[in-house]
Amino acid sequence: MKLLKYAMLSFLALSCFACSDDDESAIKNDMIKKTVSPAIAGEKIEFAYAMGTTNGRISKAEAVASIAGAAGTGFELNSWFTAQTGMDVNGVHYGAGEDVPIQTVKDASTDGNTSIANMMEKVDAHYINPTIAVGTSQTDLIAATLRYNYVVPEEAKGKTFSITFTGISSTGDRVSYRTPDYKISKMDMKRLIELENEGACYFSIEDMKAYTKEEVNAQNLSGKIDFIYNYQDKLNGFDYAHSFVSPATDPKFIAISGIVPSGATNNTPMEQRANVHDAQLKGSNPAVYVDDIDFETLDLNGAMNYILNLKKDDSAFMKTADGKWAAYVYVNNVDGSGKMTISLKRYPL
Incomplete structure (x- = not known):
């Protein structure tokens, strides 16, 4: 014994x-x-x-x-x-x-x-x-x-x-x-997706994938694009940097002229969260997690359709314009050359 x-x-x-x-x-x-x-x-x-x-x-x-x-x-x-x-x-x-x-x-x-x-x-x-x-x-x-x-x-x-x-x-x-x-969660999760300004910057929440403009046009994906990653240091005198814009965002908040693909019109509500660091997406403690309940109670009424000046460890909640999906997007990394790495959780509504 x-x-x-x-x-x-x-x-x-x-x-x-x-x-x-x-x-x-x-x-x-x-x-x-x-x-x-x-x-x-x-x-x-x-x-x-x-x-x-x-x-x-x-x-x-x-x-x-x-x-x-x-x-x-x-x-x-x-x-x-x-x-x-x-x-x-x-x-x-x-x-x-x-x-x-x-x-x-x-x-x-x-x-x-x-x-x-x-x-x-x-x-x-x-x-x-x-x-x-x-x-x-x-x-x-x-x-x-x-x-x-x-x-x-x-x-x-x-x-x-x-x-x-x-x-x-x-x-x-x-x-x-x-x-x-x-x-068992209803969520899907995908980690470490690379975005590049004027490259693979067109993102589909349904596909959990970033596309180039050439891929969007060739595959007729305009209707699936929920947000576009933009990078520019300043816009009209204010900090712009790493930003998300939905295709329907007012052009005055879109830094790069002509970046919205023809036929892309989704108006995606999005809300920035500065202090939500999901451990599954961040890859480290603290053990705080976005779970199903966060999407089930998510209210984006009155949210903007763009987020400007995102930094490493920022995040955002979004809903697709067709109401089928909600998403939590976490910014793993950014750099000064117009690149961003994101991870996300997606939930069916």
């Missing part, structure tokens, strides 16, 4: 045993959902599933998803422990406090809704008991915390999903944990 206590210590710092289907069983389990961002199609949702036994060793873990995940769903081969001091493992140096990988899964597979991890029989004893030096001995695998990744499938948009985890010991003891139901 002392070894089991050591093995589960790091996991118990985050959670405690609960939800076992047999409190008298020798095998116990627990789970945390590590990903806190909205569940969007194509994105990975990470879980940590812990199991440990006082009878025999752990031999297998299963995860059954209520909706089959997309490619990439399944268990990872490595578990992780936190280095107490600096150490070298498999030729890599890890400092104190860093996570160190150790293989605890012999092989893993996913078929439809079900993922299986067959466990190693023995692991480095340090993983079970950190007082034992790394590389000095092996011991039976009596406890492990596994990483399980669920990749949200396209067909699950707007639905809920859950995962039922099961741990099985070498003596046949079983324990299960069913997660709560998690909502």
Whole structure:
């Protein structure tokens, strides 16, 4: 039992045993959902599933998803422990406090809704008991915390999903944990789209893509263009810089004469937000996210159809003129040569 206590210590710092289907069983389990961002199609949702036994060793873990995940769903081969001091493992140096990988899964597979991890029989004893030096001995695998990744499938948009985890010991003891139901977003997301002044500056929210004027004309896309990226340092004496204009914007706010393609007439309401830094689009903390509710409650009545002088980390909410889509556009980067990198979330209205 002392070894089991050591093995589960790091996991118990985050959670405690609960939800076992047999409190008298020798095998116990627990789970945390590590990903806190909205569940969007194509994105990975990470879980940590812990199991440990006082009878025999752990031999297998299963995860059954209520909706089959997309490619990439399944268990990872490595578990992780936190280095107490600096150490070298498999030729890599890890400092104190860093996570160190150790293989605890012999092989893993996913078929439809079900993922299986067959466990190693023995692991480095340090993983079970950190007082034992790394590389000095092996011991039976009596406890492990596994990483399980669920990749949200396209067909699950707007639905809920859950995962039922099961741990099985070498003596046949079983324990299960069913997660709560998690909502899957209706949003789509696309990151790091390059815009260029008088180049790929014509943007379609429906397509989540920037086009050149030649592409707009050749593919008859004028009716799909929701905003145009303009760059000019000054316009009529005021700061203009990196700006978005809808095709229907008053020409006095459009810096480049003739940039609106023939037939492009969409009047796209847009509202600048200076302090909304979505972590999924920004790629870093703080863990603040634009979610479905932000679009469901979005009110752009009275919004302008242009935004001027955008800077890095600015953002904007928009709605397409036909009322089919709302979008949140985040400015990842700008430069002084008339280029901008954006990411966006799109929501069906």
